[in-house]
Amino acid sequence: MSRLVVNARFLTQPITGVQRHAVEVSRRLRHMLPNVRFVTPGGVLHADLACELGAEQVGRTHGHLWEQAELPRYLDGAPLLSLCNAAPIALTRQIVTIHDAAPFSVPQAYSRPFRTWYRFMIRALGQRSSAIMTDSKFSADELMRRADIPTDKLTVVPLGCDHILATGRNQAVLDRHELRGRRYLLAVGSSSPHKNYAALLRVARHMSNQPFLFVIAGGTSARVHAIEDEVDANPGRSDSHIRHVGRVTDAELRTLYEHADGYVHPSYYEGFGLPPLEAMALGCPVMSARAGSLPEVLSDGALYFDPHDDADMAAAIARFMDDAVLRDRLRDRGLIRAAAHSWDRTAQEVLALVRATFG
Structure with a gap:
């Protein structure tokens, strides 16, 4: 196999679940495949990580334009691995991770430009790429049905969650939002409609007489998501029983998980569901939508x-x-379930697919 190139455009993006997958797999590939190259546009947000990976900054443009027009010129004939839903549609010798079929299945969750481009790109990548990875059997079925990706091109590679165990703690978040010593339920996600936080807020308001709080963490990109009007994404908003804490650091998130009575995940469409697994890994019992x-x-x-x-x-x-x-019973079961999802295993399965595909 020619020297593998990893599309490291994720180094220019804030870290959500998609980028977390790319970061953790890339860190392991760096050690498992010593001659791997990581190529990124300028505008890197995570300089320490770029240094750790030995990432090369190439080209003059950014975003999708860089990915489609410039990235292919720097491959030198090597196969490409892209881990974040997007890749050059002109290439055939590549493996792409498409995490879910959400632009097809829940179009109302995305801005019109985003969903139009991603529908076109996902279909094109599914037809032209050597192989497609996705996170779950559910997502594989969705991509076959909605994006016409051939079944023989799809490989399910579940995500890990043990990164949260290596994260420090920052208990200042408890004091900042008056949570120390209080009972609360935690929810983490964006204000995109399919995350269903409008329903959770309706329930929270209905349960305002209960002796616990609802704490909602996370943010939204207006360029990507159609924001649910009923969900106030303002991190400064608080009332007697709901705390909107906005984006938090990994250390703050770990602290919120560990001090919560439980975690609730109301999403009605999910290609995997990383936050509830993170909660399980930290011994935080979980409630989830059956969806x-x-x-x-x-x-x-x-x-x-x-x-x-x-x-x-x-x-x-x-x-x-x-x-x-x-x-307590859910906590014990959750710990067992989370232990089955390690990033080492994910990276090993990615590398096995790379070797099976490119030799």
Whole structure:
């Protein structure tokens, strides 16, 4: 196999679940495949990580233009690995990770320019690329059905979650949002409609007389997502029983998980579901929507509810918060489930596919 090149455009992007996958796999490939190259445009946001990977900054443009027009010129005939849903559509000798089929399945969750481009690009990559990786059997089925990607091109490679165990803690987040010593449920995600935080807020307002808080962390890109009007994404907003804490650091997030009574994931469409697995890895018991890939990924480690039924969600939350034995049981099951999802295993499966595809 010619020297593998990794599309490291993720170094120019804020780290969400998609970029987390790219970071953790890339770190391991750097050691497992010593001659691998990491190529990025300018505008790197994560200088320490770029240095760790030995990333090369090439080209004069940025974003999709760099990826489509400039990146192919720097491959020198080597195969390309892209880990973040996007890749040059002109290339055939490449492997691409497409995490889900959300631009097809939940178009209302995305801005019109974003979903138009991604629908076109995903279909093109699915037809032209040597192989496509995705996170779950659910996503593989969705990509076959909605994007017409041939089944023999698709390989399911689940994500890891053990990065959260290597993260430090920052308990200042508890004081900043008046959470120290308080019971609360944590939710993490964007204000995109398919994350279903509008329903969670309706439930939270209905349960305002309960002796616990709802804490919502995360942010949204207006260029990508169609933001749900009912979800106030302002991190400064607080009221008596809801805390919107906005974007948090990894250390702050770990602290929030570890001090929560539980984690709730209301999404009605999910290609994998990394935050509930992070919670499980830290011993935070989980409630989840029974939707998308979530039952496949979380298995018996979560208490499930119907994300389209506010009353069912409220009943699950009330049962969860009133039953310490249930929470302990879910905590134990969650730890077992999370232990099966390591980034070492993910990287090994990625490397096996690279070798099987390119020799």
